[in-house]
Amino acid sequence: MKVLGVSYGYHDASACLVVDGRVIAAAAEERFTRQKHDSNFPTYAVEYCLKEAGLTSGDLDQAIFNEDPHAKFSRVLCSSMAAFPDSRREFVESMKAWLGRKLWAVNTISARLDLAPEKITYLGHHYSHAVQAFMGSGFDESAILIVDAVGDWACSALYTGKWVDGKPRVDRLLEVSFPNSLGLVYSAVTAYLGFSPNDSECSTMALAAFGTPRFAPRMREIIKETEDGLYEVDQAYFNFTKFFRGPVTEKFLEEFGPARSYKDNLPFDCFGTPAGVVSKDAQRLADVAASTQLVLEERVLGLCRKLHGMAPSVNLCFAGGVSLNCVSNYRVLKDSPFKKIYIPPDPGDGGTSVGTALYYDAAEAGGVPGRSEYSPYQGVELDELDAVKLVDFIKPEHFHGYLKQGVELPKGSKWRFKTFSDRKELYAAVADRLMAGQIVGCMQGRSELGPRALGNRSILIRPDDQKLATRLSKHVKERASLRPYAFSVTEKDAQATLAIDPEHLRMNRWMQFAVPVEESAKARLAGALHIDGTSRPQVCYVDDNPAYHALLTAFGERFGIGALLNTSFNPSGYPMVTTPVEAMVMFARTDMDALLLNTTVIWKDVEHA
């Protein structure tokens, strides 16, 4: 059976093709259009998925959409009318979007794919997240927790999943409906703190580590735990239905102080903030972040306890936007009643295209739990050999007008490249560069699904050098100093590096938990640690990514630990690179020293001048 999953309309549009129960290809539209979190119909992603399988849309047995547009429209209409006339602008804007475009999703998909509407179906948004979480888990049965901003009506939902007679069965237990949304609260606080909502929630999470949760008692009253073990959000503090008035209300500002403009400096540094540079105002903002983060964790744990009471399994599948919060995820791993936790590689909306397609295939044609497990490496793989021919024609001075701020290139320097036929030699050469303190862009194999760079679209440096990490932040990534980096480590060295239960190692394959690092390893991983001594590791198993594992191993032979600081290969404000030429452009404009493109290494030969 050939099933195409499609997700679009709000953010992170994506497509996924499943053939006979296996994921053939999956990609986010942003990787093709270069528009971060692109929400438009995933034309290019669909084209890529079909091309990867050698199919046309006429060959599809079914297309499946990740949202029930009719139910969602009922929520949008009712919620914008509930606050009328204060919400009149929001009402007009949302009706224009819904009546003009979003409500007709089935017709749009039918027209874009040239597919009969009978071949198109949809699942509710949270149900899509639930099947997304369950299908990739490999569990026979599991409790399922979905915590999101908002779907059709639900904001959080509890499900159970099991396999019955070779078919998956996912049942809803209960849900918390709009406007009681943990995801929306976190996004509103993110905007209040001067970061971009629906994108920079990670900055709120990073800022929280610099604060003390002195506002937590007040925040607990605003996001109140109810007697039935769920929660309720006091709407007097947030403008969820009047978003043109700003993310939070006057009442919130009166209690927590003025909001931050994105231009205001936040002088926190994850490698140690110099004494005396943090103003009272900046500290207040960090305290608000810490309080929000703490209460979010408490409410998510409350949902876990409630879910475990209703579905007493050892397994938990967790998805939805809030499951991208790796600090909260570690609390779930550590403090919830569940023993095994599965979070899909892309637990946000982008990953629902994968889960819905797998679910439809298994529900119609039958399947087994293990067959629908999938790796995050489902995206585009492109040959670099044509692109590197450009190196002979490129002079660094061509890019002088386009360099990132603060980047300087010596005049007369030249690019050079070498293509290796022997992989061992290749990784030895790259490991030598990394040991020498170079910043290396790494693009090999198929791109990752989801927001985490897992070795195939990564920028790598040695993990012990904080000065090098600062140079990476300033002259390559343009990243705020308060945001920590993550690292990758081979499974062999992971236990000696991470202060976690050995049984939890395999759950850390995709950078989804902020875990404590062993004291003995902290000096060697100093560049990849947050101020609180935690990091977000990728434990790399050889069967997950043999090429990246080989590079980590080669580096480990020189460094002592097979670990590298790993950050996503993207310019600030853009998605991760897709093509070799995009990688080369970023290499040219920034302070990167070398570039690994599949089997070719390009470097800036400064000595040549």
Add this chain to the structure above:
Amino acid sequence: MSNTRKWYTGLVVIPRTALRTAGAFNNQGLGRFVPFVFVLLLGSAVLWIINTIAPLAPFIYSLF
């Protein structure tokens, strides 16, 4: 059965969508909104027709 979209598909899908939308409101216990939803849908259909027949638009919009 052919997988491809027929020329008349839009004519079938659009009323079906309208009915499913009404069904979604009923399922949520919001049946009293259904007449209002149909007014909105009718309004959007009129605007769609005006915009589709582009030369008409300046005459119509200038009335407001």
